Amino acid sequence: MTQTLVARGMAVTVAALTGAVLAAGPAQSAPVPARPSGTVVSVSGVNERHFPSTDSSVRSTLLRGVKVGLRCKVRAQNIGGNNVWYLLRDRATWVNSTYITPAGAVPLCKDVNRGVPENAPKTRAAMG
Numbered sequence: 001m002t003q004t005l006v007a008r009g010m011a012v013t014v015a016a017l018t019g020a021v022l023a024a025g026p027a028q029s030a031p032v033p034a035r036p037s038g039t040v041v042s043v044s045g046v047n048e049r050h051f052p053s054t055d056s057s058v059r060s061t062l063l064r065g066v067k068v069g070l071r072c073k074v075r076a077q078n079i080g081g082n083n084v085w086y087l088l089r090d091r092a093t094w095v096n097s098t099y100i101t102p103a104g105a106v107p108l109c110k111d112v113n114r115g116v117p118e119n120a121p122k123t124r125a126a127m128g
Helices: 002-024 121-126
Strands: 037-039 044-048 058-062 066-080 082-088 094-096 100-103
Touching: 044 082, 066 100
Parallel strands: none
Antiparallel strands: 037 066, 037 100, 044 058, 044 094, 066 082, 082 094
């Protein structure tokens, strides 16, 4: 019986702590997640493009169900009524948001600190 009371006491303590953390969460400002991601939902996949336009060259294709990191978004060429394009986090390619379901808020590219990609070796070499 003592073990049951201890277990119940721990459950109550955990619930109380969790409730306190949840109660404190909304009072704070909600920052944009540092690492938003998305999942490809198009049956045929989605083309990764050099720029946010179908006139731009295809760099690769992502298959349905693939999860990708999203760095930021811009408004560009309209595809099927959707003009939002995502810049992928780990490479400089773009995908139209029609084919991606995001998880987390994706910031506008103008609001993203560009220091990290500009410091990549390939970028430094290109800049001289």
